[in-house]
Amino acid sequence: MERLLFQGNSQFWFETLRSFSNIAYGGADFAEVLTTAQRITEGDYGSWHDEWRVTADRVSAEARQSLEGGHRVSARDAFLRASNYYRSAEFFLHGNPCDPRHEQAYERSVECFRAAAELFTPRIEPVAIPYEGTTLPGYLYRVDDGGAPRPTVIMHTGFDGTAEELHFTGALAGVERGYTVLTFDGPGQPGPLHREGLVFRPDWENVIGPVLDFAGTLPEVDSRRTALVGISLGGVLAPRAAAFEHRPAALVALDGVYDFxxxxxxxxxxxxxxxxxxxxxxxxxxxxxxxxxxxxxxxxxxxxxxxxxxxxxxxxxxxxxxxxLDYHVRQGVAERITCPTLVCEAAEDEFFAGQPQQLYDHLTCPKTLLRFTADEGAGAHCHAGAQRLAMARVYDWLDDTLRERPAAA
Structure with missing residues (x-):
């Protein structure tokens, strides 16, 4: 996709496209993103933070005003956008984790998302998933309050996403289609990293195992029809987990990574x-x-x-x-995956070009390779800018794959 802004900085452009992409599920408004980006000095991390923070503060103030006036839908929508803008504000500050702006913007992002979560019907429930003497933060999305088991998606992001951002990149799309959805941050991802300093680990099966244990205690989860979805770097973490943890009935690598x-x-x-x-x-x-x-x-x-x-x-x-170098599914690991697997590929992915095909080629399980093109507007990494298209294709595959599995008794 041709850059509309930040002609000399591909990273600034992709992160702007990422916010544009979140419009599809309520995470941004076009003009809010555009006018914020136009104020930013290209390549200046401080300017990036400051301008996104200005927008986030303004939108969150409007959310509080709407809530105080009893306008719950307006408040919910503004809190969602503010959460995403705070997330964007702190994105480039990780070279100095002690920078107070980093922590403040992250905490405000979580705070705004949780305020929005309370305003959904049914509410999106924050959860604490037991994990090695502590907990992993996440969110449980229910279709309704009936408590019946439903086909379930367990979803995590990758190198730099958040559990809160997953609302816009798959979680809400699942609820719209009748899925229970459980999202979470694992070690190395923002919640555990900010609060306890838990860093990434390559043996992701030891993360997914406790998450599946927790999911199995929830009445809304159909353990026989549970899919694992990993996004971005999650496209190697989730396959690594599925190679050794065979409880998931399906796997989605969005997008696939063979050897990070x-x-x-x-x-x-x-x-x-x-x-x-x-x-x-x-x-x-x-x-x-x-x-x-x-x-x-x-x-x-x-x-x-x-x-x-x-x-x-x-x-x-x-x-x-x-x-x-330790993040891969080489040496026979990919071949251990047994569940049906969907590998997604973006035609213009500047981060993982060629990796989805490599992963697909090494799979011996039932497998599907789903290519997204630039002509569709879906050629960027993780199909940023084409979320409705991407989620339609991913969930159609899940519908077809999990329909063949027997439901929980």
């Missing part, structure tokens, strides 16, 4: 084995200097390394790259 490490470090100079050796070495000042130059020259690299150090718990860009 190879993709993330593939542009580094040198032969693969030698690059890996240098990344994992105790010290390599020359390589460190090269990565520092990359961060200085390339805004996408700068953000990826900054966020990676924060979310992976790595001290240096080189340590981040070494950590990335």
């Amino acid at each position: 490490g190879t993709r993330a470090v593939g542009r580094l100079p040198g032969e693969g084995a030698e690059v890996e050796r240098r990344l994992r070495a105790d010290a390599d000042p020359e390589f460190d200097a090269m990565l520092d130059r990359s961060m200085a020259d390339n805004p996408v690299s700068r953000w990826a390394y900054n966020h990676g150090m924060y979310a992976m718990g790595a001290a240096t860009p080189r340590a981040v790259c070494a950590a990335y």
Whole structure:
């Protein structure tokens, strides 16, 4: 898709497109996004934060005013938009996690989303999922208050999304179609990372297992018709989990990732084995200097390394790259997946080009590859800008796949 804004900064443009995309399920308004983006100084992380914060503060104030006046629908809608704008405000601040603006904007995003959640019928319920001596934050979406088991989607995002943003990228779409939906943040994702410093782990089956245990206690969940959906980096995390945790009846990789490490470090100079050796070495000042130059020259690299150090718990860009190498479904892992699997692919994905096809090629389970094109307006990473189209195709596949499974007794 041609850039409409930020011609010299692909990362700023994609994050703006991401907010445009959330319009489809109530996470933004077109002119609010456009006028905010037009005020931002291209490439300036502080300007990005400040302008999104101005918009978020204004919209959240309107939400509170509507709520005080008894206008529940208006309040709900404004709280949803404000939540997304606060999320966007803190997006580029992760190079300094101690920056108070980072924490404040994140907390305001969660606060606004939870205020909106209370205004849905039925309400979207915040949940705390037991996990290794603590809990993972998430949300339970019910179709109604009847308590009957329904086909269920368990959904998580990836490298930089939030459980709250999942409302706009799949959760509400599922409820519209009669699904119970359970969303959550795992380690390395914002809730556990902000509150407890829990960083990413590659053995995602040890995250999904407790989530499935929790889901099994909910009367609205049909454990025989439960699908696992992973978005963005979740496109390798969820397949990794499904390779070792066989309770899900279906898997969606949106979009598919076979080897995050190879993709993330593939542009580094040198032969693969030698690059890996240098990344994992105790010290390599020359390589460190090269990565520092990359961060200085390339805004996408700068953000990826900054966020990676924060979310992976790595001290240096080189340590981040070494950590990335562990996120894959190589070495026979993909072949262990047994449930029907949908792999989505975006034609112009600047982050994971070629990865969905690799994942699909290594699957031995019943499988479907679903390609989204630029002509459809769906060619960007995770089909940003085409959420209604993407969700229609994904949930149609889920409908057809889970219909063949027997319902819970």
